[in-house]
Amino acid sequence: MGDVTPLWEVFIRPRNGLAHKHVGSLHAADEALALSAARDVYTRREEGTSIWVVRSEAIAASDPARAGENFDPAEDKIYRHPTFYKIPDDVGHM
Amino acid sequence: MYSQGLIGADSRTEETDEFLAAFQARIDAEEKIEPTDAMPEGYRRTLIRQIGQHAHSEIVGMLPEGNWITRAPSLKRKLALLAKVQDEGGHGLYLYSAAETLGVTREQMTEELHSGKAKYSSIFNYPALSWADMGAIGWLVDGAAIMNQVALCRCSYGPYARAMIRVCAEESFHQRQGYEIMLTLCSGTKEQKEMAQDALNRFWWPALMMFGPHDGDSAHSEQSMKWKIKRFSNDALREKFINATVPQAEFLGLTVPDPDLKWNEEKGSYEHGDIDWDEFWRVVKGDGVMNRERVQMRKDAWENGAWVREAALAHAQKRTAKVAAE
Numbered sequence: 281m282g283d284v285t286p287l288w289e290v291f292i293r294p295r296n297g298l299a300h301k302h303v304g305s306l307h308a309a310d311e312a313l314a315l316s317a318a319r320d321v322y323t324r325r326e327e328g329t330s331i332w333v334v335r336s337e338a339i340a341a342s343d344p345a346r347a348g349e350n351f352d353p354a355e356d357k358i359y360r361h362p363t364f365y366k367i368p369d370d371v372g373h374m
Numbered sequence: 375m376y377s378q379g380l381i382g383a384d385s386r387t388e389e390t391d392e393f394l395a396a397f398q399a400r401i402d403a404e405e406k407i408e409p410t411d412a413m414p415e416g417y418r419r420t421l422i423r424q425i426g427q428h429a430h431s432e433i434v435g436m437l438p439e440g441n442w443i444t445r446a447p448s449l450k451r452k453l454a455l456l457a458k459v460q461d462e463g464g465h466g467l468y469l470y471s472a473a474e475t476l477g478v479t480r481e482q483m484t485e486e487l488h489s490g491k492a493k494y495s496s497i498f499n500y501p502a503l504s505w506a507d508m509g510a511i512g513w514l515v516d517g518a519a520i521m522n523q524v525a526l527c528r529c530s531y532g533p534y535a536r537a538m539i540r541v542c543a544e545e546s547f548h549q550r551q552g553y554e555i556m557l558t559l560c561s562g563t564k565e566q567k568e569m570a571q572d573a574l575n576r577f578w579w580p581a582l583m584m585f586g587p588h589d590g591d592s593a594h595s596e597q598s599m600k601w602k603i604k605r606f607s608n609d610a611l612r613e614k615f616i617n618a619t620v621p622q623a624e625f626l627g628l629t630v631p632d633p634d635l636k637w638n639e640e641k642g643s644y645e646h647g648d649i650d651w652d653e654f655w656r657v658v659k660g661d662g663v664m665n666r667e668r669v670q671m672r673k674d675a676w677e678n679g680a681w682v683r684e685a686a687l688a689h690a691q692k693r694t695a696k697v698a699a700e
């Protein structure tokens with residue numbers, strides 16, 4: 281059987297109150313083995329309280345070639361930020 | 375450490391002067407390069423070679439120490455050694471993942487290690503003869519690795535830099551447990567202290583060789599420095615290592631086996647004797663004491679584990695088929 285062991289992306293919640301964060305990837309035949317490998321590889325020093333594993337091929341990613349048109353338009357929309365609006369100091373903290 | 379699956383299908387780059395200049399400008403501006411970014415093929419190839427070698431070194435590096443786990447002199451030492459060897463396995467896995475983001479597969483890298491096409495750190499082709507070697511390896515070999523790896527935390531390639539940050543956080547315990555073994559031996563009997571000195575004698579020069587050839591003889595150094603894959607030269611890191619390590623040897627009451635070693639007041643740094651580069655190249659090219667055995671052990675592990683990988687895949691496929699049928 282020449283099949284290749286699939287690739288998984290590993291996400292770990294460092295502690296309750298924080299979101300799961302991508303920490304790396306690994307190869308495993310199925311989700312149970314992926315979870316147990318993720319535990320061994322990425323949480324040897326209390327790095328987390330919860331693990332997610334996702335098949336890498338299941339992730340849809342934005343096209344890097346279109347990063348410009350995707351993300352640059354936000355650059356000139358400074359009116360989306362609080363500092364764009366001038367409030368006199370006398371008003372106090374807002 | 376993103377997946378290969380995230381890389382755009384077409385990784386070919388047209389390397390015009392404009393393209394290369396624009397890439398260099400990003401590097402000069404200290405921007406990190408991520409897997410999906412356009413990059414010169416040379417940058418990609420250099421990283422695949424370097425990260426692959428680094429990963430293989432972590433994995434082969436488990437062998438000399440793994441050998442001593444059952445012979446550790448106490449439960450505390452056994453626990454520490456077991457944890458260290460497990461860490462090295464983890465380091466290898468972080469690094470293989472980082473290399474895979476560049477479009478090389480795990481199977482390809484494994485194949486190249488087994489065929490001898492891919493190299494790994496020459497230090498692991500020296501035998502670990504006594505328990506004191508566990509001390510010397512942690513102190514000197516992990517110590518030298520830390521010097522290299524701390525510098526790599528600022529590498530321009532994002533996945534490699536992130537893997538290095540993880541690795542560095544774990545390495546410090548490796549060096550400290552090794553030095554503690556040396557300290558214990560050096561405050562023991564005369565024979566124990568002699569064992570420690572003997573281990574230092576055998577590992578000192580190979581540890582200095584871990585930093586690679588002198589800057590003038592280092593084939594790929596200049597381009598790597600320009601692309602910020604490497605941030606410090608081989609000689610600069612070696613010097614830093616010697617300056618940090620000699621006082622530690624003195625504290626142990628041991629003698630560094632280099633009669634030409636002397637402090638240069640003006641430079642604020644040690645000067646060392648000649649390194650035997652013939653020995654270095656002999657060992658790199660496969661003629662070290664342990665080369666054949668180390669690679670054979672990796673091949674055996676791969677082949678003896680084949681049925682487990684196949685069974686796990688067959689089980690997964692059967693379950694998927696069953697779910698689909700329901």
Ligand SMILES: [Fe+2]
Binds near residue numbers: 432
């Ligand atoms: Fe390591």
Ligand SMILES: [Fe+2]
Binds near residue numbers: 462516519545548
């Ligand atoms: Fe280590």
